[in-house]
Amino acid sequence: MAVELDKPVADFQVQATSDQAVSLSALKGQQVVIYFYPKDSTPGCTTEGQGFRDAYADFKAANTVVFGVSRDSLKSHENFKAKQEFPFELISDKDESLCQLFDVIKLKKLYGKEYLGVDRSTFLIDKDGVLRKEWRGVKVPGHVTAVLEQAQALNNA
Template sequence: MPTVELNQPVPDFEAPATGDQTVRLADLRGKNVVIYFYPKDNTPGCTTEGQDFRDRIAAFEALDTVIFGVSRDGLKAHENFRAKYEFPFHLISDQDETLCRLFDVIKLKKLYGKEYMGIDRSTFLIDRDGVLRKEWRGVKVKGHADEVLEAVKAL
């Protein structure tokens, strides 16, 4: 499978999401789409990142922009995480890593001296025509949602 490239159309995909939905990129044409990949539900950085996007949802919606969080967690964990923090956007479950591979976010990571393959916190901005306009890799959570919002405004 190819991976996404800046200023190129993102290949259509479909993936299971919270709310018993299937997200299809083709169905989102005409809207800007923010997809943020995070390592794991209910961990400190991932919770803060979700809350930062949640707290700015009105500004994103005013710019005709939808947000999706993506991790390898299952739908049940996603539903609980979403409800606990009242995220007004859906979370996509990518247990088979199809989207992770498409967006090339699986990287070798280290924790306590052990190496493993995990999600590199990354965000992608897709415009109304389905073209990838901006990507952030190796994201630091603080200030990130504001930076994404500014990029949407600049479209």
């Protein structure tokens, strides 16, 4: 069952960089930003990740942890994270369990070919595990600022 606004998000357990197992239940008490992106080390995904990296201290100040998610391997994620100096973890979703939970796999077209790919999307979960905001079909410019503003507002609510 996919996530719904203002409803609790089902607990999940996934593998992330730095040899971390991430579960939503273990993050209770903190807000969580999960951003889905198509592929490591591609221009848009790099720019988006850099945006979250550059605003990381502000997210932390708003009691918010950030995770990037794609279907790339942990090895690919470790390289991407190190190269871009991301202070947050990247989740490998090879089996697409998180992609399915958040309903971000969409039919896409590239050079006339259709394929199923990750729709650039971001989700803000409150400290009680409830989905409070979602952004789908994200355009990178200005996106991180919009997410940060919502996280700050939610934290101060």
